[in-house]
Amino acid sequence: MKPITLALAGVLGFATPLAWAGNADLDAKFKELVDRSFKTTGIAQKERMIQLDFQKLCSALEAGEKVDPKKIEELRQAQEQTIRWPSDGKFLGNWKEGEKIAQSGRGLTWTDNPDTVNGGGCYNCHQMDQKELSYGNIGPSLSGYGKLRGNSEEVLKYAWRQIWNSKSFNLCSSMPRFGDAGILTEQQIKDVMGYLFDPESPVNKNHK
Template sequence: MFKKNTVAAGVAAFATIALATGCAVAEGNKSDEVDITAMSAEELAEYIIFESDSFRLEQEAQEGGTARDRMVQDDLQKACSFEGEPDGETAGEVVAMARAEYEAPEGDIELGDWEKGQELAFSGYGYRIGHNNDDHGTREPGGNCVNCHVFDPEGPTQGTIGPSLEGYGATRGDSQEMREYVHQVISNPHQFFPCAQMPRFQGLLDEEQISHIMAYMLDPDSPVNN
């Protein structure tokens, strides 16, 4: 079964409709050579993405490799490829993999600039592939944290998929232990929330950027805490 919230899952849903209605798929390319009506929705999704030339999978990605490489699941993603919540055994395996992946900073964790963290939290720029790829040489990628979390209810529209972070530092404090925890969750949330929908930001954002977002959450001067 496909990983929830992936492109393949969306294409599988489309494939179900295509099979049910007899719609043409990827007309004029390799689909002319195969009988798509003999495929399951999942098989058709795999075919559309990887074999039909419907997607430009050889485009270079900003992090290195190609768009095709992005479609290959790592072990943690494979373990979380199911519907619903993980069972105890799966959750334990995912937590262990996440903790093995995590790279802790050396020494005490310092907070960055909350204003820069606010910019990063509200920025969805970065890693997009298309006719005009995002250029990380001219603009740094953001975290798009507000797509899922409320930080400042007085700010622009924010998401509610994840828990509200309003008053996060004001209610939890700013101890070194709290900084370590927040760093771990931002870097790899599966250490505490196995198979979470939240991305693993270690490797997508650098340590300086993570420190700025942490400051936005924990700094007492941040609007999050006022």
């Protein structure tokens, strides 16, 4: 075990994720340990090491713990309440700016300056453009996203909600909470939406 792992194990007494999630004393000790052992550098906040309630539950599920389905649904509904729709009612922005955001993995690391503009890093998990040579496959291909689905209000709202906080659909989704966690601004999300839906975007124009 690495030193930090040993330190955490000593504080937590090798508690299981579910036991930890329901133990306020262990929570307090862990937060105290993080506060004492780590420091915020640049825009990488040490508070990001503290799991939120739904993250604790998902860790418990990953560890094979039995979790009450009602609790899962309760936390999913709480995440659904975080959704914020476009302030001006417009879902689509500039697809060219959206492409830049989707292809940028910058932001939120200790080497970034506070004024660093965050990227979406969409390429890490999705194929966006069929002409791309390298892309991740953790998530489904998004090639032809708008071309295949159209741009009805229902489809636009689904995509917006997925980007803003995918946990509102699937509590343990691997997709970041781009809007809810403040990773991307409202305008950036609009631009990514433009990249997904605009007919002239490579996402749709290069789809065959």
